[in-house]
Every structure is written in C-alpha cells, then in structure tokens.
Amino acid sequence: xxxxxxxxxxxxVFYGQYEAVKNISLNFPEQSVTALxxxxxxxxxxxxxxxxxxxxxxxxxxxxxxIWIEGEDINDPSTDVIQLRQKIGMVxxxxxxxxxxxxxxxxxxxxxxxVKQKKQLDEIVExxxxxxxxxxxxxxxxxxxxxxxxxxxxxRLCIARALxxxxxxxLLDEPASALDPVSSSKVxxxxxxxxxxxxxxxxxxxxxxxARISDYTAYFYLGTLMEHNETEIIFTxxxxxxxxxxxxxxxx
Amino acid sequence: MKAKLTDKIATxxxxxxxxxxxxxxxxxxxxxxxRGLSHINWSFLTSVPQTIRAGGGIxxxxxxxxxxxxxxxIITIPLGxxxxxxxxxxxxxxxxxxxxxxxxxxxxxxPSIVVGLFGLLLIVNTFGFGxxxxxxxxxxxxxxxxxxxxxxxxxxxxxxKEQKEAGLALGLTKWKIISSVLFPVALPSIVTGTVLAAGxxxxxxxxxxxxxxxxxxxxxxxxxxxxxxxxxxNPFRPAETLAVHIWKIxxxxxxxxxxxxxxxxxxxxxxxxxxFNLFARWLxxxxxxxxxxxxxxx
Numbered sequence: 001x002x003x004x005x006x007x008x009x010x011x012x013v014f015y016g017q018y019e020a021v022k023n024i025s026l027n028f029p030e031q032s033v034t035a036l037x038x039x040x041x042x043x044x045x046x047x048x049x050x051x052x053x054x055x056x057x058x059x060x061x062x063x064x065x066x067i068w069i070e071g072e073d074i075n076d077p078s079t080d081v082i083q084l085r086q087k088i089g090m091v092x093x094x095x096x097x098x099x100x101x102x103x104x105x106x107x108x109x110x111x112x113x114x115v116k117q118k119k120q121l122d123e124i125v126e127x128x129x130x131x132x133x134x135x136x137x138x139x140x141x142x143x144x145x146x147x148x149x150x151x152x153x154x155x156r157l158c159i160a161r162a163l164x165x166x167x168x169x170x171l172l173d174e175p176a177s178a179l180d181p182v183s184s185s186k187v188x189x190x191x192x193x194x195x196x197x198x199x200x201x202x203x204x205x206x207x208x209x210x211a212r213i214s215d216y217t218a219y220f221y222l223g224t225l226m227e228h229n230e231t232e233i234i235f236t237x238x239x240x241x242x243x244x245x246x247x248x249x250x251x252x
Numbered sequence: 253m254k255a256k257l258t259d260k261i262a263t264x265x266x267x268x269x270x271x272x273x274x275x276x277x278x279x280x281x282x283x284x285x286x287r288g289l290s291h292i293n294w295s296f297l298t299s300v301p302q303t304i305r306a307g308g309g310i311x312x313x314x315x316x317x318x319x320x321x322x323x324x325x326i327i328t329i330p331l332g333x334x335x336x337x338x339x340x341x342x343x344x345x346x347x348x349x350x351x352x353x354x355x356x357x358x359x360x361x362x363p364s365i366v367v368g369l370f371g372l373l374l375i376v377n378t379f380g381f382g383x384x385x386x387x388x389x390x391x392x393x394x395x396x397x398x399x400x401x402x403x404x405x406x407x408x409x410x411x412x413k414e415q416k417e418a419g420l421a422l423g424l425t426k427w428k429i430i431s432s433v434l435f436p437v438a439l440p441s442i443v444t445g446t447v448l449a450a451g452x453x454x455x456x457x458x459x460x461x462x463x464x465x466x467x468x469x470x471x472x473x474x475x476x477x478x479x480x481x482x483x484x485x486n487p488f489r490p491a492e493t494l495a496v497h498i499w500k501i502x503x504x505x506x507x508x509x510x511x512x513x514x515x516x517x518x519x520x521x522x523x524x525x526x527x528f529n530l531f532a533r534w535l536x537x538x539x540x541x542x543x544x545x546x547x548x549x550x
Contacts, residue, residue: 052421059344082423090421096414099437101545108432109422145546158418165422 006030006169006199011065013043013050015058020046022223023065028169028216033191033200035210035231038220039246044203047220048171051201052088053081069169086113089162089198093174095154097146097161102138105146105157109165124164132160133190152183159190170194172202176209188213207247211235219243281522288519291512297520300470301497306509310517312468315484316385316491317524320464321453323389323487328396328449333442335397336404341430360398367394368459376463383490388464392456396449403445407438436543443536447529454525457495465490466500494521 006028013021021043028034036044046055053074055061067074074084086109098105106125115121125142129135134156138149146157155175162170172191176184191200191213204210210217210231217234219227219242227240238244299309335356343349371391381387411434419429468491475483483489492500498517501510540546 054417054420057417057420082425085421085423088421090417092414092417094414096412096418098415098418098433099544099546104545109424112422112424112428143545145544147546161418162421 005068005070007068008047008051009066009068011047011050011063011067013046013055014062014064015046016060020223021050024225025065026218026225026228028199028201030199031195031197032215033195033202033213034216034218035214036201036203036218036220037205037207037210037246038226040205041222042220043223044218044220045173048173048201048203051169051171052085052090054090056081086165087167088169088171089159089165089167090171091155091158091162091173091175093178095151095158095178097149097154097157100146101143102146102149102157103142105161106164109161113165128160128164129157131163131194132156133186133193134160150183152179152186155179155183155187156190159187159194163194168198170198170200172200174203174205177205184209207235207249219246221246284515284518284522288515288517291516292519296513296516301501301513302507304506306507308507308509308513310494310497310513310520312471312484313492313494313497313517314520314524315471316464316468317454317494317521319485320385320388320392320460320491320493321450321528323385324392324396324453325446325450327389327393328400329446331393332397332400332445332449333404335401337408337430339401339405340408341426341434356398356401359394360402362394364395364456364459367391368462370394371459372462381488383463383465383467384488385464385491386487388460388491388493389487391459391463392453395452395456395459399449399452400445403448404438404442407441407445408434410441411437436540439540439543440536443532447532450528450532451525454493454521454528455495457493457499460493460496461499464493464496466492466496468492494524 008024008026011021011024011026012019024047026034036048038044049055050061050063051067051074055063063075069084069087072079072084098108100108103125106128107121110121110124115124126135126139129138134153137153138157141148146154149157155178159170159175175191176187179187188209191202194200195215202210202214214231217229217231218225219234219238219240221242227234227238227243229239234243235247238247296309297314298311299307300311301313302308335352339349339352343352368391371387371394375381375387375390376383381390408430415433415437416429419433424433469481469489471484472482473484476485477483478485478487480486481489494517498514498521501507501517502514505514507513
C-alpha cells in the first residue's frame with residue numbers, strides 16, 4: 001500500500017476577519033480513524049472542509065498555514081485541485097446522491113477521470129458498492145434512481161461514490177447523524193472496515209460513536225485544538241479539564 | 253370558535269376564487285373552440301388566404317407561426333441558458349451582477365408595441381434585415397430573454413448545494429458539474445420557461461407587425477432552399493403569423509367569411525399552444541428520465 005502522509009501545519013482558516021480555525025497542527029496517521037469533536041461552531045467542520053479545499057467555493061475564506069498530503073502542499077498554486085480531490089473522498093451529513101441511477105452515481109466519477117471500458121466500470125461499481133456494504137441490497141436495481149433508496153442506503157451509496165475514484169483519505173462530516181440507529185450502526189461498521197485501506201477523518205457530535213470507531217480524537221473549542229490523543233486516553237484520562245467536561249456531557 | 257369560523261370563511265373564499273378562475277379559463281377556451289372548431293378542416297389548415305373571396309385558408313400563417321417559434325427558440329434558448337447559468341453559477345454578487353439583473357427585469361416590462369417599433373428602426377431598417385422572420389425572431393427574443401434568464405437562474409439556484417459539493421469532492425470541474433449534475437435537476441423548470449416563452453411567440457402580434465411583417469410571399473412548399481425567396485424555410489422573407497393574421501382579418505378583412513376565418517384561426521392558435529405545451533412537457537420528461545433514471549419529472 002502506498003504510504004499516505006497527511007497532516008496540517010499551523011493551519012488557520014479565516015472568513016473575512018473572523019478566524020474560524022486557529023493555528024492547528026494535526027497529524028492523521030494511516031489506516032486509522034481520527035474523530036474531530038467539539039461543540040457546534042468550534043471550527044471542526046470548517047477545518048474538515050479545508051482539507052480538500054471545499055472552502056475554495058466561499059469567496060471570503062482565506063487559508064494560512066499548510067496542509068500536506070504525500071509531501072504536497074495542497075494550497076500551493078501548482079497543485080491541481082481536480083487531482084487532489086480524487087485523493088480525498090468526502091461524505092456529508094445529509095445524503096446527497098446525484099439525481100441519477102445507482103449505477104451512474106458510482107460510475108460517474110471514474111468515467112469522468114478516464115475509465116472508458118464498460119467492463120472496468122462495472123467492476124468499479126461492484127467493488128465500490130461491496131466496500132460500502134450496499135451491493136447485495138441494490139445489485140438487482142442498479143438502473144433505478146438513487147433517490148428511490150432509503151436514507152441509510154443513500155448514505156452508503158454516497159460513501160461508495162466517494163470510494164469509486166479510489167481516494168486514499170476519506171473525510172466524513174457527521175455521516176451518521178441524520179440516519180436511524182440501524183443505518184447509523186451500519187455506517188459505523190463500514191468506517192471501521194474502510195480504515196484498513198484509508199485514513200479517515202470524521203466530524204461527529206456523538207461521543208459514543210467517536211469512542212467506538214476512532215483511534216485518535218481531537219477536541220476543538222472556539223477554533224483551537226484543545227487536545228489531541230489516542231481515543232482511549234481522551235475518553236478515559238484526558239489532560240484537559242474542558243475535554244473531560246465535554247465528553248461527559250456536562251458542557252457543550 | 254372565532255378562529256375556526258375565520259378559517260372556514262378563508263377556505264370557502266379561496267375555493268370560490270380558484271373555481272372562478274377555472275371557470276373563466278374554461279369558458280374562454282370553450283367559447284373560442286365552439287366558435288371556431290366548425291370552421292376547421294384540412295383545406296382551411298393548408299390553403300392560402302383569399303383577399304376578397306370566401307373560402308380562404310391559413311396554411312402559410314400556420315407554417316409561419318411554427319417556423320417563427322423554432323427560429324426564436326434557437327436564438328432564445330442558448331442565450332437564455334447561457335446568461336441564466338452565468339447569473340446563477342459564475343457571477344459574483346456586486347455592481348455588475350446587479351446591473352445585469354436590473355436590465356433584464358426592465359426588458360421584461362417593455363410594452364410590446366415599443367419593442368416592435370424599436371425592432372423596426374434598428375433590426376429592420378438600420379441592420380437591413382427587412383420585414384423578415386429573422387427580424388421577428390430577434391424581437392421575440394427581446395421579450396423572451398428576461399423570462400428565460402430568470403427561470404434558468406432560479407432553476408439552477410434551487411438545486412441543493414450539496415449536489416455541487418458532491419461533484420467538487422469527486423474532482424469534477426465546474427463545467428462538468430453544471431452540465432451533468434445540475435442541469436438535469438434544473439431541466440423541468442427550464443422546460444416550463446420554454447413553454448411560457450413559446451406561448452409568447454404564438455400569441456404576440458403587436459411587435460411582429462413591424463418586424464416580421466403583415467404579408468407572406470407566395471410560398472412554394474416543394475422548394476427547400478433556405479436562400480430562395482419563395483422557400484418556406486427562408487428566414488429572411490416576410491411572414492405573417494397566425495396571431496397577426498387574426499388581427500388583420502378582424503380589422504381590415506374584406507372576405508365575406510372573414511369572421512369565421514378569424515374564429516377558426518383563433519381556435520387553431522389555442523390548439524397549437526396546447527399541443528406545444530404537451531409536446532414540450534413530454535420531451536422534457538423523456539430527457540429528464542434519460543438523464544436522471546427516475547420514473548417521472550420531479
């Protein structure tokens with residue numbers, strides 16, 4: 001497997017004058033899940049969005065500091081953002097499948113990036129759906145609209161879609177918070193399974209979820225990184241009193 | 253108790269008002285059809301009009317209306333789509349965008365007779381296109397563009413932004429996202445806009461008097477050379493449309509059956525608008541299903 005070194009270095013994100021993310025240096029180890037936790041408005045989603053340059057879309061947003069992926073500074077002018085985003089998949093809170101068939105949802109990305117043969121596309125569709133634990137449920141209805149799926153299935157389809165371009169990093173922004181408990185636990189199992197191949201960064205408001213699936217946890221508060229450590233340590237013996245209060249639900 | 257009563261009265265009023273509108277529409281269409289349908293037959297639809305004798309038809313006018321529609325849509329749809337997409341996806345909020353929007357809105361509120369005279373001065377005379385289908389199509393574009401731009405812009409804006417983000421995260425370019433992800437979702441609204449624009453083409457008379465003209469040369473329907481003056485598909489020949497024809501025979505028709513011809517032509521016009529509406533929705537539905545794999549238009 002190709003080594004993926006993925007980290008931020010003194011990263012700050014500004015919206016106009018407002019500094020939403022303040023000077024954060026974080027390392028995301030390979031084949032592991034890093035959970036970003038913290039109260040609403042603490043900058044964790046902004047931080048996540050800056051990792052694949054989604055903030056480019058917001059004209060007010062400015063970045064200071066660096067984000068390194070495999071020795072490449074992603075905000076360097078020479079970086080091709082199209083190629084960059086293929087390396088980094090992203091899944092949001094609300095399932096957002098394309099208004100296309102289940103098959104097309106998965107095949108669309110690879111097709112655009114140059115996979116032309118039908119057989120190869122079929123393989124990508126099948127393997128992506130298998131990895132997202134959705135294949136058995138949809139293999140007989142690939143031509144149907146993705147919108148005919150249930151919310152939980154749609155979310156797994158979105159994960160499969162993200163996997164279709166073979167990313168090495170997966171960014172998840174509260175991927176299970178809009179789902180029912182059964183779908184939610186399926187997505188959690190999936191994340192644990194996927195980390196064998198990818199680095200995963202997940203924003204979550206659900207402390208149990210962070211504890212169950214992540215290897216590392218970073219606690220954000222008002223745009224600063226308060227604490228970052230192995231999940232077990234954060235949840236059993238945090239250094240910072242505020243972290244302790246937040247994870248035990250007394251604050252935030 | 254009082255709140256419930258108010259609610260009941262409001263419901264009653266709303267139902268009565270909607271029924272009233274439906275009744276007016278049905279009555280109007282019914283009146284036009286009842287008066288005109290008896291006059292419609294194949295020779296009426298295909299033969300040329302007569303100036304002073306009875307028994308004239310509306311063949312060339314019918315063809316002109318349809319051809320003018322095609323010409324206008326060929327100009328309006330690309331321009332409208334382009335400008336609408338620009339406004340929705342590229343334009344940054346600011347002075348220029350605000351100005352464009354203001355111009356577009358002002359354009360849509362111009363009286364058609366004024367736009368017609370403007371067309372006469374600029375397109376017909378200064379540019380030298382003469383009384384022609386092409387001049388008419390340009391003038392109709394002036395009317396339809398604001399509608400098309402606004403509808404396209406709104407259609408694209410109403411696509412959830414998560415769709416765009418999903419495309420970006422897959423490493424798609426902006427244009428690919430617009431053309432393959434957003435456009436299919438926006439399509440049903442764009443079809444509606446096109447139908448509205450088409451209604452305007454069929455119905456407009458005032459602006460066409462001065463631009464497409466009030467006469468049609470003798471057409472030879474076997475001549476398909478678009479540059480020949482007798483060819484029906486020559487866009488640079490004068491062309492009286494159905495709506496203009498109705499106006500003309502009603503105001504200065506000399507034929508003894510002028511009133512019946514006007515009634516028949518009106519019925520044809522109504523049916524034409526209806527048919528085009530159904531056709532556009534059907535076509536939009538087919539495209540939408542093909543692009544989105546869904547069962548019906550959203």
